[in-house]
Amino acid sequence: MSEIIEINYGPLAALIGVWKGDKGIDIAPESDGTEENPYYETITFEEGGDLTNGEEQVLAVLHYRKIVKRKSDDGIFHDETGYWMWDAKENVIMHSLNIPRAVSLLAGAKLNDSNYKNGKLSIDISAGIDNEDWGIVQSPFMKQKALTKNYRQELTVENGKMICSETTMLEIYGRAFEHTDKNELTLQS
Template sequence: MSSIIGGVDYGPLANFIGVWEGRSGVDRAPKPQGDKTTDFSETITYTAVGDVDNAEVQDLVVVHYHQVVTRIPDGKVYHNQTGYWMWDKGTDEVMFSVSIPRGLCLLANGTYEKGKAIKFKVKAELGDTAYSVVQSKFLLEKAKTEAFEIELTLNENELTYAQTTFLDIYGRKFDHTDTSSLIKKS
């Protein structure tokens, strides 16, 4: 697949663009009465944004995403997030922004490796001056996110990921994990 879309070189982000569906996700989340594992399905829609320049120097290429996650046991949507994948053409850095309607946003950065598949690895840590977590007062007091990381592998028609949100919740540290595999539908 060409990385040129609409005259823009999307580089490592090119194959994201489209609609992806998965039915094999596993969420391991903390609960006060004991940890819970939930099977989920999801749809992630990636849309080309194009070139974005910052201060007439930085040349970013941007892809917007919207993820909707549904619990398989009861069919209820329990997670909805949006954000961007960004690639800095000059430094070859990738960035991933997340906004969740619970009072949490983050900006992670990292690297990618290009081979038969493209492997992305990004991370954000609370307190980092550039790539950090911003959260509401409630979350800081009751369910603080201390760090976030995701490893994502992008093939032509398959996307897999493993992500960990490092929490301080219910009086303990907890690694909240999500894994999934999605197929490109369009």
């Protein structure tokens, strides 16, 4: 008989499941200004187990996929996949993401007691092109035309609700631009 091993997902356990939200607002750059798009999204977080790096670091892993659709035409305008990881020994949370615009990043932060208590999870992670630990990789075309300089994501999860805010600092259309997405999601299952 095989032994069942329980994975300690720590703070990531609060994310597991399917989340849906229809209150999203995307503020994006246009060549002649700014465009606002109301959207809805689905984020699916699935248990990925644990893995060991270099026989020392043990990470609890969730795989996720986020699909974002415009309310105006039901068209997908953002498709993202990646992993959320938690290093319990170091109490570090990490988020790797890929979008099909040839941009990838690894964001992270050290957690403390205030991040996860009384059933409420608060995460504030970031990455930057000049950050030695939490970096951004992008294709030469994106570096030239739509450079992502910094990324920040804030998540709050409590009582089956998730408030998500992402801010990306871009160099696009010859100017600096703060691209923001905000939404409130509800746990479906």
